[in-house]
Amino acid sequence: MVAPRKGAFAEESAEVEVLFANMEKMKSLTKKIQGSLNRLExxxxxxxDSIGPIYGNTQKLQVTNSNIDRIIDAIDRIRAPLDQTNREERIIKAGPRKVPLQDYIASLDRTTLALSDLKRSNLRSNQQAVSELSALLKLGTKQMEEVFREVLREGSRQRVEPLEYVAKDQPFPLISQDKLSTLxxxxxxISKSFAQISQTELRETPTQRTYAExxxxxxxxxxxxxxxxxVNTARKIAADAIYKPGTNGIGTYAQGMEGLFLAEYENICPIFTRDEWGLVYTATCQNSLNEFNKTLRELNGHIQRNLMTDCFLGYEIIGIVTNLSIRLETKTGELKRPIYDTLKPIRETSKGSLGRLLDDTRTRIQTLVALPMDGAAVPATSDTMSRLQNMTYYLTPLSSIMTSLGDGGWSAGSATSSSTSLPTLKSFDVGADGKQLFAHYASDMMDTLLQNLESKARVLLKGKNLQxxxxxxxxxxxxxxxxxxxxxxxxxSYSNxxxxxxxxxxxxxxxxxxxxxxxxxxxxYTNRSGRPHSGGAGSADSAAIVKGLSSKDKDAIKEKFKNFNMSFDDLVSRHKSYKMEREVRTQLAREVQTIIEPLYGRFWDRYHExxxxxxxxxxxxxxxLGSTLASLA
Known part of the structure; x- marks a missing residue:
């Protein structure tokens, strides 16, 4: 076991030695790397130190390059309007007669848009381009104005005769639809271009001005x-002839004006925008209104010179023109004030005429140096009534005039009216108030007539019977x-x-x-015998009554008969010599018969013997006697 253990230790020892050897090599390598790092640093x-300046210059170059790109873009933008100007200039200078109208207008539209963009950019460098585009746009607009004028002139070359359309009750001619579309x-x-090139806040565009002209x-x-x-139909043939309704041509004039004005309004609406209608319409009609105003002033002079006979023409004109102003205002919303203002002179003359007619009635009676000795009515009476009869044809305008004067305002010094207020449909309606005012005026006229006739009769006619x-x-x-x-x-109300x-x-x-x-x-004498009561006279025995009279009484009765005969015959003769209106002769004869016949019948019954x-x-x-009295009727 010892031997294996020694073998294991030997192996481990060898590995350690190898490890140490590697470590030495790593240290050596580390030193080399450190040296390399030091050298690299x-x-x-x-x-x-060498590259730093180069890098800074590179950044500056990049910024410069970016600026150059932007400058190039700006140059392109500057050149673009110039290029567009050149393109549009060829079209616009060719003119709308050589270029289809749609293409020409499209070129104008592009020019207008380009000019608008340039003005918004507000670049000083674009000012030349703005100036050139503005000049080009003015040229194009001027040429389009000429086309507008030519197209409009074609539709206005020949005037119409309104009398033909009025007499036949036909609609007045309009501009053709194709011309309206072009216009x-x-x-x-032109309106868009005008907004771009106009330097002031002008309300009237060239087309508006051209159309109105x-x-x-x-x-x-x-x-x-x-x-x-x-004017011609106002001239009098007979100086004392009273004006008859419809004799003057003013009614036809107003009808012709209304027809033409309404037709013109129909022409204007398709051409112009809604906010332009009133301005163009009023300007277009202005010359005609000036001529109309001049005509009414001439007629007013004629009325003033012939006031007592032609004041009725003034009333007729007021009615016609006021109705005209109301109808046109209802249908177009315009011209009410300008038309009504033309009436001011005639309206003032007509208001004054009411008092003058009263004064004339009074003066005509007061200046009479003689009255008919047969008791006939004077011509002034029928003349005065003819005036009042004629006035009934003009109740509408007279109501307006009398309303402005106020009840009784026609008397001298009592006018308190205003001549500037515009009429309304309500104020121009003849209702109970208008009729009542006229009745009051007519009553004043007849009172003035009768009062002055009575005064004159007392002075110039002898005897109350004739008076x-x-x-x-x-x-x-x-x-x-x-x-x-x-x-x-x-x-x-005047009958009483x-x-x-x-x-x-x-x-x-x-x-x-x-x-x-x-x-x-x-x-x-009711207390004497033989003298019956007067209530029994009808059945009295005349012979007995006469027989019972004394000689003196008989003589008195004879005298009464003689005096009655003389007076009665004289009055019958005078009655028959008087010129009486048929109804007057009948009425007075009846009154005389009612008085005389019963008295004479009673007297005759008693004393005819x-x-x-x-x-x-x-x-x-x-x-x-009854026959004689009956002959008086």
Missing amino acids: TSGKNVQ RLINTH LRGDYLANSLRNLAAAS GVFIVNNVAVIDRMIRSSELQPLMG KLESWRKKGTAMYLEAWREPSGHLLDVQ IDKGKGKYVKYDKGQ
Whole structure:
């Protein structure tokens, strides 16, 4: 066992020796490596000292290279607009007549977009390109404006005659759809270009201005004949002729204007954007409105010169033009104020005319130097009523005028109205208030007439019977002209006043018949025998009554018959000499008969035997008297 153990130790010892030997070798190798590391470190320091500057220069070169790339990119960006300018310049300078319109507009669009990009870049180096693109865009826009003008001129070359379309109730002509499409396309792109090249905040684009100019001339030229006709038809043939509704051409003028204006609005809407419609429409119609305003001023001068006969033309114009302004505003939203403003002079003249008509009625009566000696109604009465009848044709404008004046404002010095307020559909509606105001005005007119007629009759006519006939005749004319016209439903409240005037005139006429009536009264003594009560006169025995009279009483009865005959015959003669309206003669005859016939019948029953049927004193029996009275009607 000893031997194996020694063998094991020997083997282990050998391994240890080998290990030690390896360790020595490792130490030696470590020393060599350490020496190499030391040498390497020294060499690395030398290399670092040598390479450091080179590495720094390399980094600088990399930054420089990056900057160069960026500069190249910037140069490319700068060159791009220049290159695009060259491309678009060839198209734009060729013009829309040599390049299809769509391609030309596309080039303008690209130019507009490029200009917008350049302006946003805000590079100083791009300023030249901005200037060049702006000039190019201006050139292209100018050429497109010329195309716009040419296309528009083709559709506006010939004016229309509005009278033909109004008379036939046909729609007014419009610009053709293909032209509208072209105009819309051009306007859209010019508006965009204009926004880019405009240096100020102008509201009006070139296409707006061109459209308003050309189409404005077209409208004004088309309406010129109607304007002239309105002035010409106002000229009077007879100086005292009262204006009749519809005689003047202003109604046709307004219809023609409305038709043309509405057609023009239909043209404008497809071409321009919604926010441009009002501006372009108003500008386009302005020349026509100026001509319309001039025409109305000429008509106003004519009305002022012939106010008493042609004030009705003023009322008609107010109604026509106000309705025109309301209809156009309803359909287009525009022109209400400009059109209504043209009415200001005529409206003021018309408001003043109401007071002037009252003054004229008063003056015409007060300046009369004589009245008809037959009691006939004066022409001033029928003239005044004709004026009121004519006014009923213009209740709508008159209601507006009277509302602005206020009830009674037509009297001298009481006008308190405003002429600037625009009408509304409500204020222009003739309802109960409008009719009531007119009724008040008409009542004032008739009161003025009758009061002045009565005053003049008292001065110029002798005898109340003639004065009464005169008053009743004029009342009859007034009443008849009310009943036979549109005044009837308006003047119901005046019937009581008119009846009062009729009763007043009748009473004045009947006052003269008191004299013959007085001769038919006798004195009866009820306490004497043979003298029956007056209640039994109808059945009295005339012979017995006359027989019972004293000579003095008989003479008195004879005198009464004689006086009655004389007075009665005189009044009958005068009655028949008077010129009476048919209804007046009938009415007054009935009134006279109601008074005279019963009195005479009673008197005749009692005393007709006074001349024993010889007719010396008793000229009329009851039948003859009744026939005579009946002949008065």
